[in-house]
Amino acid sequence: MSSDLDQLTQSLARNLKRWRGERGYTLDALAARAGVSRGMIIQIEQARTNPSVGTTVKLADALGVSITTLLDHEQGPQVRVVSGDQGVRMWSTEAGSHATLLVSADERGPFELWQWVLMPGEASVSDPHPAGTFELLHVTAGELTLVVDGIAHAVPTGSSVSFEANAPHAYRNEGEVPVEMTMAAQIPPAN
The missing domain is CATH 1.10.260.40 (lambda repressor-like DNA-binding domains)
Incomplete structure (x- = not known):
């Protein structure tokens, strides 16, 4: 390791x-x-x-x-297959919550695909991203509490949400079962 x-x-x-x-x-x-x-x-x-x-x-x-x-800036062909074990675990807790960057592209600004697991009672807080950054989330298990600029939004299993991530935001699991979700983030190119 x-x-x-x-x-x-x-x-x-x-x-x-x-x-x-x-x-x-x-x-x-x-x-x-x-x-x-x-x-x-x-x-x-x-x-x-x-x-x-x-x-x-x-x-x-x-x-x-x-x-x-x-x-890793290795530039490969237009099609890049990333196996499940090649994702980069970027965040984890002792209780088992984790976020894994699955794949990304940099055309017209970074575009990333993430897999998240949030254990009951856990949260991940994020500072505001640059204006024009959008996140798309799809919850596949549990109920996510998404907090954007201090306002909480319930996102149950099977639901999706999109938001501009230029305000403080947090992903919280206030339920009794793990939350599993997929997140895509589109970040504008640097000026």
Whole structure:
């Protein structure tokens, strides 16, 4: 497991430097855009730290690329089949909740497909994404409580929801059974 983590840390270091260079951002400019300290960006680019998912999302959003692109920018053919065991688990808790990035594309801005499991009583909170970021969710088990800008919305099994994710939002399981859902996120390209 540690070798996988080391590989992710190395890929993130290499790719963050590459994309920051392609965008023409100084360390200070990227820090300001992402809301991440200059020191943290330096540590990531030198592969001296494994940043949190939140930090990685902020950097990807600021660069206008997907998390997958930051972790591994290998450009393959137009069709890319990703087997189930190749998804990248980006968030998990001891109780068993987890979010896995299944596949993504970067045409016209990052577009990501996620699989989520939220155990009873657990939640995942997200900072606002850039304006124009949309999320689509489809609940396949349990009932999701989606909170967008402080307003809760019940999304039962078999239901779907879409929203602009430029406000604080959270996914909560207030029920007795695990919530399972698929999420697609479309992020606008960086200006």
